[in-house]
Amino acid sequence: MSRYISDALRDFVAKRAMLRCEYCRIHSQSSFFSFHIDHIVSLKHGGLTNTENLAYTCQICNINKGSDIATFLEKPNTPVRFSIQE
């Protein structure tokens, strides 16, 4: 399982996201910090390095998400799995 993300794959993910964080939607030009390419399902949980499992993220979202694969939104006992928007 590869951790390496090629420049072409990084560019594809960034363009698909229209240079906005795929979690909070902030534009990369509005952020002081550089953006990351996040494995939605982390490598340690078996996630792959492919377009379906990569998200363009701001540093704050990526650091706070860590290797989590879901969160709780409005219903406290109903986990919502992270995924990219189509």
Ligand SMILES: [Zn+2]
């Ligand atoms: Zn964000």
